[in-house]
Amino acid sequence: MKKAKGKRPVYFDEPQLDKLLSALVALTGEVSVLRERLDTVEHLLATKEVISLAEIEAYQPEEQVAQVREQWRTEYIARVLGVLQEEIPSE
């Protein structure tokens, strides 16, 4: 995540709490993104009468699908928890 130049205010007595809130809101945002995508899929599927909820429940991902999912989870976690890496000194 790109940072804006300039001093960032500290809002809480315990500055680490600022970071925890950033992580929480980022996570809330990503859940919202996910929910929106799922909602799109469900609506498209329902409109086209393609698959049922029972089929979704029974689905088992193939290896390639599982790998893409893992890559996505890696980036997802970095997005949510990236704020915690800020105080690691650069090499």
Add this chain to the structure above:
Amino acid sequence: MDRQFQHPMLPQATHDELARQNFVKSLKLHIVKNLSPGNKRVYEQVVKPQFEREHQREPQNRHEIRTAMQQHPHYRWWSALRRINQEMLWDAVNTSVERQLPELIERAKESDRQLGTLTLDPDFKIPAYQTAVDIHCMPGSYHSEHTTDDLAAGATYDRGVYIYGVGWLGPLNDDMGLSVVNNYLKPKYPDFRPAKILDLGCSVGHSTLPYVDAYPEAEVYAIDIGAPMLRYAHARAEALGKRVHFSQQNAERTHFEDASFDLIVSHILLHEIPLPAIRNVMRECDRLLAPGGMTIHVDAPLYSHMDAFSAFMYDWETANNNEPFWSAMRDLDLTAVMTEAGFAADRIIQTFVPNGAWKTAADNSQQGGGSRGSWFIVAATE
């Protein structure tokens, strides 16, 4: 609803990018609707009575109110969330723009100089007051460039401003220019026919273009310090079929001839520059205006227009949203500044112009119902 006008230069969001931007908007609305009003209640019911017990008087100004409010948890949570919301906004747009930056740069080249012009200055020095912090927390601010023919800052600003305002500046983000034209210039000065118009600190030209439509015979010029803003502004204006001559210049001292413009405007420029620069800009307006010309500067209200608590709420931007000159500008006596710059005191006007012209223009049956408030303007005639 997302009704930003889809011109060819506007960055396109993928499904998830759009969902991320939607979340930013929803979070913003949550803060405005559910958390912001709590500050006034906290102040009236808790913070102010406590201050009065300790000092035997009311808080006298925004500084005393801020010091007291900063101790209250609600103000802290609200402030922290607003800041995070702003950071997430730029992140949600930045990542989308960077993904498609090569295509945007190519698209800009395709439409180059068909109507208007773009003149960049490779030796231009960005003023130090613009590089000290990234204004309103937009990483890289108005001026940073990372690749050849970079216009990412402009693309990010175009989309970011729309999300920031949750669309309230209209589908083209042009409400300031459009409201000045439709709600001030046209009704107050119906016979005014400027032949040459200059927009100072135009960024991506959001407010420049309404003047092109309003005065189709006029030559319209627009300047800014940021090359990536101007590249995008030029490409956007071309894509929208508007003839504008963009150039990279500092509004404190331009290359234009004396008395070469009939109308000089700026929109939310003054609060982004320090007082010495504001004085220079006003002097430059005085120099550049032809006899019978007019200058109009649009901004949000000044502190003299509001009570101490409202001023305290406004002042949040200064330290929390990287707006270093926001409050200094709002404390100014602009009539005095313009008088010192050479304008006659009896020809300086400070007034309010109803905003929301884009809504009225979009639906004439509303009869002005689109206005949500007003823009403050300071104007002067030569």
